[in-house]
Amino acid sequence: MRILIITAGSRGDVAPFTGLGRRLMDAGHQVAVAAHPSFAALVGGCGLDHRPVPGDPRELIRAWSRAASREEARALTRAYADGLADGVAEAVAGGSDLLLTASGPAPLSLTAGEAFGIPVVGTYLVPAIATREFPLPNARSTDGLGPEGNLAAGRDVLRRAEGVFAGAVTRLRAHLGLPAGASSAPVDVRPVFHGFSPLVVPRPEDWPSWAEVAGYWWPARPCGWHPPAELVDFLQAGPPPVFIGFGSMAAGQGERLSELVAAAVERAGVRAVVQAGWAGLSGRGDDVLAIGDVPHDWLFPRTAAVVHHAGAGTTAAGLRAGVPALPVPVMADQPFWASRLYRLGVAPRPLPFQEQH
Known part of the structure; x- marks a missing residue:
């Protein structure tokens, strides 16, 4: 057919x-x-x-x-x-x-x-x-x-x-x-x-x-995909990092968000993998690595927690990996999924993106 x-x-x-x-x-x-x-x-x-x-x-x-x-x-x-x-x-x-x-x-x-x-x-x-x-x-x-x-x-x-x-x-x-x-x-x-x-x-x-x-339709990995060597080395160099990414949201806000992320990572005393996404996030500091698109089903199980925009697919990937989530919803269906995570008891109360400065 x-x-x-x-x-x-x-x-x-x-x-x-x-x-x-x-x-x-x-x-x-x-x-x-x-x-x-x-x-x-x-x-x-x-x-x-x-x-x-x-x-x-x-x-x-x-x-x-x-x-x-x-x-x-x-x-x-x-x-x-x-x-x-x-x-x-x-x-x-x-x-x-x-x-x-x-x-x-x-x-x-x-x-x-x-x-x-x-x-x-x-x-x-x-x-x-x-x-x-x-x-x-x-x-x-x-x-x-x-x-x-x-x-x-x-x-x-x-x-x-x-x-x-x-x-x-x-x-x-x-x-x-x-x-x-x-x-x-x-x-x-x-x-x-x-x-x-x-x-x-x-x-x-x-x-x-x-x-x-019907259940989730998990994204397929690209044929022949292998993780970037830089990412593998970073993951092996210390404790599991926190993932931070906003997917297709916040286009054009990369500079402001990168500064906010760097300050938050330093204050929390954690390592972080930052996904550039459409915002264009960059990694700042020895304990932060910026990456492009990486299959979440591979990356998330190797992290300590995931901070994300609560898109349907990213929410699902975090649940599948069994790691804590901090939802930062931006628009559309994201507040719905963020609320679901909180009600399931697997995430704290959502932090709406518009309130983060």
Whole structure:
């Protein structure tokens, strides 16, 4: 079977699908991943085909931070969605028998699947079906809402997500010759498999029967990967270090954050491995080593603790390694995962990124 996985966003929105894709490929399927051009090496390095979709998520995040108004930020998002729609349609037109879609581009994937007569299955990395048990990630309010409040907050999240792509879906339907007005909301994708552990987020009892929690899809290691010699030497030169990294967050804030990290490491009296990420963190001091992308499943078990932005994948890797975590959430679903870590008793209260100076 030819399977196309459609995703969009930062590295954390792509890496888990390399693991899912490799397992499907090992089962005998042909697998391609539609993702932004900046992830061609990540996808291809894991032995999967890459189909590009327009967009630069790093530049989009930077543009959001520079936007002079909420309307300007919305215009940037609409332009991103329009480009993504064209890319999804082209990727699907390249041929496939089954579409697996992340929750973000789900409205576009559903539209393209309808046009080309291809079934669509949801493969979501975050909870994306409203429930009475908790507010969905990105809810405007989360504390003490009660069952009905949780449900309402979740539905609001889904409405806002649908609104981001509404214009792009309308234009895509017209481009593909589909009748206007039909819904292409994420909730219309069925079935849906959620790629996180039921021990971290148990399946809500009020979810429909077509929604499941499947467990984490661990990112695949690039073919032939070996740890950098400098990192191996650093790990062997002293006690396990603390990992510090913010993934795809805080683009352009490397100088300020590097100074903050250096001061914190010195004050705590620990060694640290600092992952540059999109912020561009640097290592300062004899007890700090700066690194690029290193598979977390290899690195985290060799650390004493992990300080991170609480992205879904990094959160999962820390749990899998069994090391303490200090979550510093920045945006999107990160406060949700940070709160989960605290409630599980494996991390202290989250330290919101905006409060760190």
